[in-house]
Amino acid sequence: MPQFLLGFWCGCVFSVLLVFLIYYSVRKRREQGVSRKEAVKKRDVSKNEKTVQDSKARILLVDDSKLSRKLIKDFLRDRPIEIAEAESGAECLLKCRKEKYDLIFMDLNMPGGSGLETLERLKNEAKGFPQMPVIVMGSNVRQESEAGYLELGFDGCLAKPIQMNRLEEILMLNLPEEALQQIPEGFFYQKGLDNFDGNEALYKETLLLFSTLWEERKEQLQRFLDEENMTEYAILIHAVKGDARILGADFLAELAYEQELSAKEQNVKAVRNSFSKVIETGTKTAEYFMLSFSE
């Protein structure tokens, strides 16, 4: 056979083999991505068995930029989410060998090991992988290129500067429902923290104290209402108002204040009409504090 024909056929065979190799490689990565997503979605812990600790999601922020990590941490501050940090791929791997995370945010460009290199090592070395979604982020990351990042094995991408609505979307797609606990209406964390002069540890301890006191207070308010004892009702709802105000739960404080006024006027009907609203708000607030701020 003439040499050029031989060369032609060898080239064809080689090209076909190369195409098949690329096809199966991409298909395998996609399957891994799908199985990781399915594993995340299939997380099924019975609600009755859950403790507050189980309900808290755990996120790992991997970025050499302290500012980037702080931006995300500040956004998540009011949520029942534990946040761990790593400044490098190496530190990320150390943490992931010991702990499992519900979600990892990984900067694409880091000194000493890129986000992609770290992802490859995570596959082999991390505890609980592949059930840890990894979101790549960076100033060169573009939302429209997400398909490409998925093919590389990431589970999504987040462009910098970080858009908070995109961050919220990623949380909704990847975290269990309990971690997405809505902040109660009219609760202002910073306002409450300011009343404690920025002493975050004491503020959180006091938020939990409110939760602990709430169950008994709820029962007492019900009892005073049943007895139509507006004098005692007024005193207790006054305390609820004061506590809510100190803690930054302004909406609850206003509801309690309106009830206090009605109770002082001995207006049982008005108190009864607004009772379920104040109890519902107080209960949601207490549950949110317990879920979000317990250790």
Add this chain to the structure above:
Amino acid sequence: MLKKKILAIDDSAIVLKQLQNILDKKFDFVGVTSGLAALKRLDNEVFDLVLLDLEMPVMDGFATLTSIRQREVLKDIPIIILTGTRHKQKVIKGITSGVAGYIVKPADSEQLLAKIETTLGLR
């Protein structure tokens, strides 16, 4: 120099926590949740100033104030009212009952410290 000792009387443990956070570094702070508990402490210890909530169950702020003033050794102890009330009448009644002033809850740390230190002659 010994720290001045302050007794805070408020039925809310949360309010007492907030006050303690503001005052603990500069003063010897004691918090109690009832007028009766306050009288027990005042009968047995020496305090330099009292912070008193007006609205408390069983023995309210005014009843507690009256009981304090009936004690010879306590007739001149400075008392600052803590009030969450938007009703001015109660505050005015408190002031004419011989208290040193009032602070609206939630207490602003700078205002509270200024009021206490001025009352105690520390400023």
